[in-house]
Amino acid sequence: MTTEPRVLQPSEWDTWYERVLSAFAGEETPEEHELYRSLTEVERCLGVWDEGHPVATAGLLSFRMAVPSGAVVPAAGVTMVSVAPTHRRRGLLRALMRRQLDDVRAAGEEPLAVLTASEAAIYGRFGYGLATSRMAARIDTSRSALHLPAPLAADADGLVLRASDTAASLLRECEAVYARAVPRRPGMLERRPGWEHTPLLDPVRRRGGASPLRCVVALRDGTPVAFARYAVKLGSDESGAPQGEVRLRDLEALDAAGHAAMWRFLWSLDLTTSIVADNRPLDDPWLHLVDDRRRSAKHLNDDALYVRLVQVGDALAARSYAAPLDVVLEVEDAFCPWNSGRWRLAGDEKGAVCEPTRDAADLSLSVRELGRAYLGGVSLAALGSAGLVREVRPGSGALRAAATAFTSATAPWLPHGF
Structure with a gap:
């Protein structure tokens, strides 16, 4: 061998x-x-x-x-x-x-490599850092309600909903929404040809007694702006009262009205009292529309996307930054030594340049921590508090400035595995 x-x-x-x-x-x-x-x-x-x-x-x-x-x-x-x-x-x-x-x-x-890990401890030693998390939730729709501001409710009312008990029949509309949504949230992956069929896989062994996968789309002037794929598992309590579950597979929307229309639709499905979702972004809009969050069980699941910078300079220059930044990073990368050394990163919301330098370092960190912070969901300041990012000149403000610049306006999220 x-x-x-x-x-x-x-x-x-x-x-x-x-x-x-x-x-x-x-x-x-x-x-x-x-x-x-x-x-x-x-x-x-x-x-x-x-x-x-x-x-x-x-x-x-x-x-x-x-x-x-x-x-x-x-x-x-x-x-x-x-x-x-x-x-x-x-x-x-x-x-x-x-x-x-x-x-x-x-x-x-x-410039990047990404993966999902079946065991969390495996890939850190190869320079992969956990960059996104996901939220799982069980929403009690029988004891909580959505409260939509009047203008938002009016906008949602203006959308036309089309529903089908066969999710594949609305594939084209869903993929049109997904394609437009990708650039709006770090961590989302473009669908290469063929990948649009993976969300439709619905083997009976995985249904757990629920219905086949269904779909609803929202259209504005004939153009799709939101969709949800879901299944329903009917049930009842000891008295015979309906107690069904809506099992949410996917939900994407291009604006607030689309989100509101999708969540309102799911909330109102007959014979159901809960919505169960295994993979939602940490800033999902329903969190801010529901009147009583305590009626919903939520937990953070860290089994999400790991990011590895293969070419540090190209990777850091490929994204923009939330605030002006000019910082020298001392990067340690034992597994890919071509990344080790000092890099000057200068950029703002319009773009960035990252090149090797001999200038004195402002921050010192490993390539794994860069991977964690790369999509803007993990704070460099938090990593600094854990001793994983070091401000070379304490009190210089370099860590705070870099942490602010690396943030993302929307929580990074991986909507599906691979």
């Missing part, structure tokens, strides 16, 4: 993918299997083989991700990473991570 990863051949995909499914105890329908086959970029997949069998796997996906400023930046999506239990502690994962980042750097097209 060699521990050197090699590129997957198209004829090896089925065997390679079986290794991935085994690692995650996966079960798939033929529809899911064929879709994931079509989305796999075989030429960006790696494997380690032992006697003709794959024992470690990793793939890359060619994404474009929104960053603060509304720019959409190329990003390598790390996916399908596994190591067989029989081949642990042999350096296979490290070899895969090494090869991936070297390949991304050599191609020179993607």
Whole structure:
């Protein structure tokens, strides 16, 4: 056996993918299997083989991700990473991570790599920092109500709603809204061809007794401005009173009226008393429209998007900054040493430049902390309080200025996995 990863051949995909499914105890329908086959970029997949069998796997996906400023930046999506239990502690994962980042750097097209992690402790040592969180909520719609300001209610009333018990029938309208929403929120990914079908996957084994996936869209003058995909699970309490759940899969809107129309629709569905959502942004509008938040159970889930700066200069120059900034960063990156050193970052809301410098550093931090702060959802000041970002000249104000500049007006969020 060699521990050197090699590129997957198209004829090896089925065997390679079986290794991935085994690692995650996966079960798939033929529809899911064929879709994931079509989305796999075989030429960006790696494997380690032992006697003709794959024992470690990793793939890359060619994404474009929104960053603060509304720019959409190329990003390598790390996916399908596994190591067989029989081949642990042999350096296979490290070899895969090494090869991936070297390949991304050599191609020179993607300044960032991103991933979602099945185990949170794995990827920090390779320079990936947790950059987004997500909110899960169970909203008691029987004991709380939406209070819409009169102008907002009037705007929402002016929208035309179209609903379907078959989510696929409104796919074109939903994707039109999603495409326009991407630049507005850091962390969102553009849909490459084929990816628009992933939100529609709805195998019976995952429904838990709920209905097939449904959809509602809102239109203004014939143009879609919001949508929600959801299922309904009916039930009753001991007295027989209805106690159904609305299980929200996706909701996107381009303005406040669209958000209000979607949430009001979900709130009013017959025979239901709650809305259950597993993945919502931390600044979701319903939080500010509901009259009693205490009737809703909410919790923060940190199993979201990890960001890794592959090329520090290009990555920091690809986004804009909320306030004028001119700072020298001393970056430590043991795994990708080409990033280590001092970088002068100068920018504002219109753009930025980031170049190597010999000037004295203002802040010292690792590439992992840069990844955490990159999308604007994790404060550099908070990382400084934890001792993870150091102000080289204490009291200079450099940390506060950088923390302000790195913020995002909207909470970064990854709406779906990959």
